[in-house]
Amino acid sequence: MRDVCVIGGNRYFGKRLIDRLTAAGDRVTVVNRGSSPPPAGTVHLVADRDDEESLTRALGTRTFDVVVDQVCYTPRQAAVARRVFAGRTRRYVMTSTVEVYEYEDAPDLVREEAVDPRTVAVDLELPWDDAEFLEGHYGEGKRQAEAVLAAGPAFPYTAVRVAHVLGGPDDFTGRLDHYVSRIRTGAPIAVPAVNHPATYIHVEEIADFLAWAAGQDFTGPVNAASHGVLGTGELCEAVAAHVPGGRVELRSVEVGEVSPFSFVRFYGMDNSRATRLGFTFGHTKEWLPRAVAETLGKDN
Template identity: 55%
Template sequence: MQEICVVGGSRYFGKLLVERLQAAGHTVTVINRGSTPPPQGVVHLVADRNRESALTAAIGSRTFDVVVDQVCYTPVQAAIAARAFRGRTRRFVMTSTIEVYDPATAALSSVPHGTAVPEGIVDPAAWLVRMDLPWRDDAYLEAHYAEGKRQAEAVFARDGGFEFASVRSAHVLGGGAQEFTGRLAHYIEHIALGKEIAVHAEALPTVFIHYEELADLLLWAATATDFTGPINACSDGLLDVRDLASTIASKTGREPVYRTVGSGEPASPFSFDRHYAMSNARAKDLGFFFSRTADWLPGAVAEAIDASATPTV
């Protein structure tokens, strides 16, 4: 059994990860700002990870086999964590995102249209880091979320001083009320009430992952394998926005109403006019087996409907 530290881990799949690490017999430490206590038996360190002195003081003389960072969004945060945990962990796993592949946010190597995007399209070891950008400005960070993740990965890959792996998650669904992004709730409300769903004329498919499967993969990445570098985390099977709406419609008994948007006009969540659906081949080659999105999505939709106050009939 191992000593595992989770930075964040207070909600959704991070909370589930903590529970599963503990259930597997690992000694778990959680570092967060203290607003949400971890389960009984988990060591709780209170610190703002943005303040290096506070983070270092909270860690003290502790050492860990693995650190899983659930809430790293910028190269500044990555540099703070790299210094704080250098010499105190053998392995560091960062939760990243499919958005690092979004061609609208960076000049990336092109792949043939429709090809599942492999990890090598964004190589953190070679990515340019700009610490001088206004990463502490919330509005700037929100607008540059994908770039913040890319640069955070780059800092750990080059300057961490430990084995580093990043888990690039697909769009996460499931968990009913726990699904804090509200994206499924958005569709349930629109379809149940006959409100228009804004979609691109040729909406392209993307990839998804159930929150429980992502927690399982993070557990595996932290404890069951020693791979380094990025790995894509997505269930098998592509879906586009109309596929998602159709699944919801089958549960609500209401047909979706679509409105086609023009170029540059905002669309509903998961309607994409550009391709960056990920390949999960590397994770499979390393021994992780994924479910099919089509198998778990109806249950996730049903959970979301049950958690919603919106009438469905």
Template identity: 60%
Template structure:
């Protein structure tokens, strides 16, 4: 049994992670702003993580074996957390595939079609700029990927605990729980016969089921590796393959509209190869499912779920 703190953990795979940590026998504490209470038996600290003094007071000299940070988006937040949880043995941050987006940073070249390995973005060497307007919501939305990269960098250099980051693929599944609304967007358009905007040559990306991501975070919390790991199911899909799986479940053929160069397409239609390698996680002992094993079930859940608002993955 370990004392594990989850920052966030109020919805989707974070909520599931809390339940699985508790079921595994760990003593779990959840920190959030009070929007959703955790399960019975889980300690709940209501505090804004951005308020360092309030966070320190809420912790009240508590120490944890492991911290799993679900909601760190900026280097400023990372610096506060690194100080507040300096007594932890291990710190795991949920990161994102978007750290590899070449549109948001100058990254080393990867051979065309090659799944991107973790070393392409090395948090130990990434430049950190604390003086950028990270507290501005509009700026943060526009610089989401860079905020994640810099947050990883702050933790990697903190030197106070073992640090690992989990770079998640696009998360799907859970019906109404899937707060991004992206799978629901596709299901809705296909069932209604509405057009899906796609690139002339749509290239593949990677996905992960929300339950598999919760499993991986549980594994990462109790492992001893450090550094980033990519989290994605086997089997990349392009937008046409994704839509075909949805169409089979919905009984309705998709209708496509090809966008001009530079025009915005639907989510998951990419004009660049956007695939991560999950080889490191496998080598460390985690086994992934194949996307086509769980996607039909996720589509079926979405077909019967109420629509949810779109948000950042």
């Protein structure tokens, strides 16, 4: 039986992760600000993870086998977490993102070494507490957070770079709803003039991956993505299958806002490191119809 701490994780794939950990017999402690109760069977600690004193006081003398940080978005948060959990845990799993590759102009699936966090410059003085700044620098915040964890002295971390997540009736992003409304009325769907595909992962699969990663001993970045890239057209056709009489019309635009999951650059991740380490991914084409049905609340 392991002692596992999850920071955040009260919704979407975070709550699925907690379900998997408790089902496996782990003792799970959930740390959040107290705005919502954690899943049953867990210990709840209320703390502001941005406040080092608050977090330290809430943890008391507790130690853990694994910490899974679901809500680390900035280098400041990573620095606080590293100071607080150094010596308290044997393993630290940070949920990162495919967006760390936003500056990589790779023509093919990108591997982890394309962004080595040990070479990323960290600027703690940027306005990371400003919500608008953070939203516009999501990938940069995650990249610098990884860099803080990767810096010396050695800290037993891994950064799970998560592909775009689909599926589940509790998908709160509203991104597929955008397509539903456009397809239902036959309205054009704006995409970039050069529209690139990306890698994705099902909500249940990323929960499986994080639960698996918590029990491993590898360190450093690791990509988590299902096999097979998807383009906007494939996503739209999957949505249209659940919209009676729906019609897909993609319209290329040179400037202006484009639809969700439409990309001016290729966001494809190579998952071979995780595969070599022992995780078996599914294929997007196998789970995409189910993911759309789940999100839209319809049957396959």
